[in-house]
Amino acid sequence: MTLKGTIRNCCKTKEGKPFNVRTALPSDAEMILEFNRDIFKEAPFLLTTSTEFKTTQSQQEKWLQDILSSEASMAILAENKDGMIGFLDFQNGKKQRNKHVGSFGMSVKKEFRNHGIGTALLNTLFQWAEQNPIIEKINLEVFSDNTSAIQLYKRLGFEEEGLKRKAIKISDSHYSDLIVMATFCSKG
Numbered sequence: 001m002t003l004k005g006t007i008r009n010c011c012k013t014k015e016g017k018p019f020n021v022r023t024a025l026p027s028d029a030e031m032i033l034e035f036n037r038d039i040f041k042e043a044p045f046l047l048t049t050s051t052e053f054k055t056t057q058s059q060q061e062k063w064l065q066d067i068l069s070s071e072a073s074m075a076i077l078a079e080n081k082d083g084m085i086g087f088l089d090f091q092n093g094k095k096q097r098n099k100h101v102g103s104f105g106m107s108v109k110k111e112f113r114n115h116g117i118g119t120a121l122l123n124t125l126f127q128w129a130e131q132n133p134i135i136e137k138i139n140l141e142v143f144s145d146n147t148s149a150i151q152l153y154k155r156l157g158f159e160e161e162g163l164k165r166k167a168i169k170i171s172d173s174h175y176s177d178l179i180v181m182a183t184f185c186s187k188g
Helices: 026-042 057-069 117-131 147-155
Strands: 008-012 018-023 074-080 083-092 101-108 137-143 159-171 174-184
Touching (some): 008 117, 026 057, 026 074, 026 101, 057 074, 074 117, 083 117, 101 117, 137 147
Antiparallel strands (some): 008 018, 074 083, 083 101, 137 174
């Protein structure tokens, strides 16, 4: 793995099946869009709903190019022989006083959850962040009822920093809290 350039890690699921984690490129835009369309239909713990997702291929390509051009942001995907199975993007603050901190979003296809894909994506993020001279802290927000994700984050060293009560409105009478979690790079 290199700081500037492409990331490529060969990984195995908990069951020993091979998959790769690599840099998401603008040429992956169509595949990522299709992945996101599927994810937004099946994932109850994402902020964006399937009806709200309207990103075009050219918008996705530009976004990926902007991420690639950024010194302290990254986007990676997990894929096996059949296609894309996971995605993670990390973006840091853009001001002098917060550029050392960033947040990520991650999604894994339903049938591949709890098989080590999320762990591999996060470990790749951690490796990249340790090599990045700017990033000192990694933040996330997670739905309070997404217990499997919370367990993963805690296992990988994230600690709770706060709670945003009723931050997500699921329906007129149902809300979800957001838990704020973070971990520090060794240089932070």
